[in-house]
Amino acid sequence: MEMEALNLILDNTESLRSVRDQIVTSEKTLTPSIRLQGIYAEPMLVLNDEVAVKGLASREHKIACLKIHGLPTIAEKTTLLRQYILCIFQTRVLLVYCSKVRQAWLAGGTKTKREAFRRVPSADNTREVRRIRALAIRALYATGLDYGVVKMGIQPGNTAVVLDVKPAPRLNKGMEAAFAEAINGYVTQLPRLVTEPDQVVLGADPEFLMCRTGGGLVMASRYFPRFGRVGCDAIWHGQNRADKPLVELRPQPTNDPRQLVIRLYKGMLVAAKRVNMPQIQWLAGALPHPRFPLGGHIHFSGISVNFKLLRALDHYLALPMVLVEDKRGVYRRPKYGFLGDFRPQFHGGFEYRTLPSWLISPVLTKGVLAAAQLIVARYPFLPATDFRDLSVQRSYYNGEKENLRARAARLWEELRLLPEYKVHQRYLDTLSEFLFSGKTWDESKDFRTLWKLPPYHR
Template sequence: MPNIIMLHRNNQAGQKLVNLLSESIKELKHKDSYILGIPFIEISISTENSIKRTLNSEASIKNCMERETMSQMLELSGISFGQRAGETIIKYYDVLIFDMNTISIRVRGKDSTSKYIKEADSGKVAEIARKTIYVMGLDYGMVTIALTGKRKIRVMDIFDSPELRKKDMNALVNKIVLLTNQGYPRINPDNEIKMGADPEFMLFNARSGKMIAASDFFPREGIIGCDNIRVPNRQQRPVAEVRPNPATSPRELTDNIKSALSSANKLAPYRNVCWVAGSHPLSGYSIGGHIHFSNIVINFALLRALDNYLGIIVFLIEDPASASRRRKKYGHLADIRLKPYGGFEYRTLGSWLITPEITCAILCLAKIVAEHYFELSNVYLNDTEALQAFYQGNQEHFRPLFSKIWKEISRTTTFNDYREELKVIPAMIENKVTWDEGLDLKVTWKIEGRSRKNYSANKNKSAVIANRSSARQRSNTNRSRSSRPSSSRTNSSPIHNTRIQP
């Protein structure tokens, strides 16, 4: 059985690709194939490593054969497709992508002149091209992007098998040879994948139902801080962010989150202040549960596994109405941010802080997917209907797929390590239970030391400022030494009755 299969149109570039790959890869075979009557070459490569990969699947190529399908899939994903009536085009960009990597960018002007530029000179264009290739299900291709007179960026066309200049063809061959030889390398093969997180939550007054800004209690930096979003026309920052110490164990990371929440309670020790999580727990504000990964190389295969085996599972337990409101602006599929330490942040999920059991289960699932993504290769989000269901919160579209997805996950060697923690997920999905965004995190996480004092913005202002200053000093001190994680992960039920309606 071949480890890598690649489909390429039987054009001049396809023939050249086969010839060059044959010079570097001994175990390579190719044969003629047809997709909707169009001749293709199916390239098969056998390797000694565990990699299994299809580059440009038949389904993804079919997606790119219909402009209506391209338009629908891209627009659902927040990418503008096609020129609008009356728009003028200033220039075009032809961006060649292979597996998250930008191989080249060619700029074409009105006068038919063209030149190649560096990715650093047009990072936004490269980012949109990468996302376009991903959304269509491709692993490799060229995206033509237009810049309009009003500085709008539009995707104009997608080519799954473009003709290439010699330099780009050689770069493509080198990428495929590297994938064949290395498989899915770790940055440091001797170290485990490390995970971190910065899930968000919001605060409100239990009596009035009004939102209370996180910046009323928490400093900007530290294990508990404020997100950068501000209240319109004010300096207040409404969203609180938990920044626990990272860990290789999802159980330890959950403990670190509880430790951080306990620190938050010292800064906001008021019984009438409720903490809530989810996707859109308070009107006008969306929050997320971002998960960080390091010591692993990001590629389209990993990203697709996260979307299809983590994103869909969380989609089936989140509040669908709240999640669909969030996804009008945040939480698109494949939403990642590269980090300066060499890892990346997966930003698709809403804030899963609802209960410690849900938190730990999702972090355990994330660890399994990251460790075994080369085994979790099925794609369930590769057509217009699936994307529409995801962004509109239609859980019934994916519910019939759950048993198949869960069976694939349960076959991984790491699954048994987290079997107990993961039980809450099938229990919720099979019983059609979704998380409750009205639950107070201080109750569900059993945060000790809850005060009987009530918070009043004017009355408690000086105490809050003093607490924030003290927290900032502790944060600066803790940066120079590692914090020992808490070992008091709670075992309360994932579904609680203590709910306060905002």
Template sequence: MPGAVWVWNGAAWHAVREKDAGQNRLSVGRSGLGSGQPDDKIWMRVNRQLYSMNDQGDRLIPGILDAGINWPAPEGRTGAHAQKKDPYKAFGGTWILNDHVPDYLLLSDEERHRKLTRAGIAIHSSAENPGRLFRVPVFHLEALAVERIRRRVGLEGRQMVAGAPGGSPGTGGKGSVPESWTEADPLYRRITRTAVRALYTLGLDIGEVEVCVDDAGRTAVRRVELPPPPDLAGGGVWSAALQRFAADYDAARGAARAAEPGPLRIGADPEFVLLREDGRVASAARYLDPRGEAGCDAVPVGRRLLYPVAELRPAPADGPAALAAALQQLLRRAAGRIGEPGLRWLAGGMPVPGLALGGHIHLSGVWLSSRLLRTLDSCVAFPLALVEDPAGLARRPRYGWLGDFRRKPHGGFEYRTPPSWLVSPAAARAAFALAMLAAHETWTLGARYGDLPSEQEELVQAYYAGDKAALYRGMEPFMNRLAATPSYRTLAQWIEPLFDAIGHGRTWDEQLDIRHKWRIPVT
């Protein structure tokens, strides 16, 4: 069985798909659980079924429980439940979706707000007028629907104005928001993006997020709730999402276990800026075609779109060296079109105050999962933060927040958290190699609860605060773990120069012209 998915509702494991139900040897009744609390004796029996012991500790028996979803019933959301060390945390090798629920339940409202604010997410105060209010159910990086919440005296009415494929149809009367909303609508994208981002920031995979929208179209989070577990046979948006997730997981695990998994492709669209001798930015649109491979990116300024930033768009490649070579060719092409003397070409996080630059990395041939995103945060964002110019810290949290991604219409996705690593070929190749390592080792890194640096609160705080000393203390053992993975051997030649720079405390300089290190003639 390539990959089965099960739901833990506080009392029993239930197979999501009927085809896996025959494998269900773990279903446990509620007798003896009391108030939905897991019973140690029951869990000992479950663990005996799940694990075989060896000298390295617990090891999952393949095919019994590949992925679990922690979806406790409402009566399980108590302080006592949260304070108990949930046994599913010890399921070595098993991916447990929503595994941070116990930690989340222990947080005060103030602590939850602090996490969201730190990541650049606005919080709506209960004393303020919420404007338009929406409820968004989110399951594993997917907004399942958008429901308009209509406020009346003493109650709130709900109207679904949009739904994802497999969701419920719209209900209720007409409102100020179109019922035919799609992802093409900018406001719809902002609402759903805020909801998905909020859950990810709080360490959750499943939840309902209330999002406020003011008259200017700005979003803020009003509330995050944990929904009750669904009736797996009852239909609805949650059940449909579970079925899609189970099918996707089955395919992803089957591909990962195949003797010859599908090819992983990597692409990128890094940005750089042209700076005049007087410190003013020269608009890249004066020299480059906005749609070209060596082109420029739009920045909204009021009601206008300006194109001050240059952007490279190479074709995807199969490895770091090939992609870096393609970038070098595009830099040469750009140099042939930018003939003005006296310009400096700058990259990094924020080489010019107020102008943030990104180094988005595109991946295809790998399943986008929250586990992969947290692995990318740990393998790519954190190491790059250790070598970035101190000026790059100003890019966060408006940009550079952890888990920033965007699905691509042609397949695959872009990881948008990193700054522009175009400062040097070595930094670029290291970023590509670390992203590929994260994709290859998603199922081996972070196999146990809290193993990934991006799941550790003190390291997340260090990342957003720019505390490199604290971040390095947490990252040093993880970098040693990366070096022990099977994929590291083929990628080490590009990763080790970056790790060496980290170990010696070296950082890149965002004020240096990138053409020197890329061997592009300077006019």
């Protein structure tokens, strides 16, 4: 595989044809890496980092990347019911093909017979296709790529596995056109990716649990509706699907992190009045109860999601937060809290889902929301590429604080150098003091104390 990156040059009169001619090699394969020209930080100007591409030449490295992110891979010998080939550019699945053969035997990752594939209609929204799409995007992200082909398989029992990830696959005409259009679209969009912080509208749905002193769960569904500004999550407890233990706060979105914190606080006041049980504890963080991992999901409206943005959030927010998390938080990952976890939203934005519940304290909440807004607004100028190193990924997933501390300090200084840092400097500086204090949060403690929430007595 040729490792040298293509320096993409655009002809403004025929940019799409120009892109297609450059990215497709004479062997009808996709060029494995692309470098662009521009004023932004290097991560924005490289599609398919050359280090990531080189690493994927080793199948052992490829499998290690996938496994550390919690993605299912195949054993040396397995039976597959179906295979899928997905062409992906960052968060977009461009094309999907499914095998026509009912069953195929793989040995050591090599198929024993050539298979025919049919194109899956883009409107196909069946459960299997949705699952395959989501896992394939995760697989591409986990291997450090921006574009490529992901091969997936369906095993007996309808379990999905990742078979391969290729940065330089062979292409048919449809693939050539799809990749050319996606890459051209990214280049065209580059100048519009930077925005002012106050143009980034924030929402959130952080979760928390209520537990009795003896450890028994208090069902959120007894006090809160499924939907609403304060509601319960869909996850149920035990055999009764009506018993839902997770409380979610869902404040009205705003472009002001301070206002969002106020709305979160008002939601907590509503919850405190409705439950009216001072003898219970309110618990946040990553995993205060071993069966119920918690999330601190942040929503961004009017913002296009791409891998560059997700990697910036992973570097400048998820990585530093490991320094202060309770030691039990490591067990939330990688099923939850995996890097680059996102979900598109109906309003045209997206939800970043990697973080644990940051309701632990007002300091954490204010700082996380302010940092998230800053990162999303100015990520094209942020230079970090730490996560292309597999050892850094392992340190994140294993919660190895000391291995991450120096990196986190450097990352925070890169945030501090942004002129827009001063917009919410008080929140960000206070969060920084906490992150590098050597302290950790204790998610077995009632977080109402730090929020000065009143316990209501009858």
